[in-house]
Amino acid sequence: MDIKDLKVLIKMVTETDITEFEMDNADEKVVIRRGQKTEYVTVAAPAPQVFAAPQQLAPVAAASPTVAAIAGAPVTGAPVESGEIVTSPIVGTFYRAPAPDAAPYVEVGQVVEKGQVLCIVEAMKLMNEIEAEYRCKIVRICKENAQPVEFGDALFVVEKI
Numbered sequence: 001m002d003i004k005d006l007k008v009l010i011k012m013v014t015e016t017d018i019t020e021f022e023m024d025n026a027d028e029k030v031v032i033r034r035g036q037k038t039e040y041v042t043v044a045a046p047a048p049q050v051f052a053a054p055q056q057l058a059p060v061a062a063a064s065p066t067v068a069a070i071a072g073a074p075v076t077g078a079p080v081e082s083g084e085i086v087t088s089p090i091v092g093t094f095y096r097a098p099a100p101d102a103a104p105y106v107e108v109g110q111v112v113e114k115g116q117v118l119c120i121v122e123a124m125k126l127m128n129e130i131e132a133e134y135r136c137k138i139v140r141i142c143k144e145n146a147q148p149v150e151f152g153d154a155l156f157v158v159e160k161i
Contacts, residue, residue, distance in 0.1 A: 006030070083139045086130065086156040088149040092123035096145045104145075111137050111161060118156060121149060135161045 013021050013032050021032040088094070096104040096119055105117050112118065117129045118138075136158040143155055 083157045083159040084136070085154045086118060086132075086158055088121055088151060088153045088155055089130070090121055090123050090128060091151050092121040092128065092149060094143040094145070094147050094149045094155060095120040095122060095127075096141070106138050106141075106156075108138050108141060111135070112158075121155075130155065132158070137161055 009021060009023075009030065010032060012018075013034060019034045021030075023030045096106075098105070098120065105119055106112055112132045112135070114132055114134050116132050118132055119130050121128045121130055138156055139159050140157040141155075142157065143149060143153070149155065
């Protein structure tokens, strides 16, 4: 095989997606390999963060938390609210109203029917309406409008009727 033929083969390999070309006959063997650049991506994991518990929550027993402890109310010296907790089913942003200039869905003291919308939790531009699972009275609204919420965060304390 002459140099002209080799140049043609090399040009063919470089102008296409071929990364390796091998030709073998009785007299000679030609192998053309295109170098493939290997990339290594290193991702450093964030350092674990340790948060100290607030002093007022330290004496709380871990056996069964009260409604006030779950809802984020101070445990010591505060009256304990009775009722059920409506929690966030997803991670997102809590909204009390359907639009910034609209009235909130519910207010403290309001009685709501089963299936009535209590709030919206936005997740990835999707508005998820959180509905009452039973007829109840709103005892407390646990989050501020446009506040981020995590899965399981208390949104409302309600009293079944």
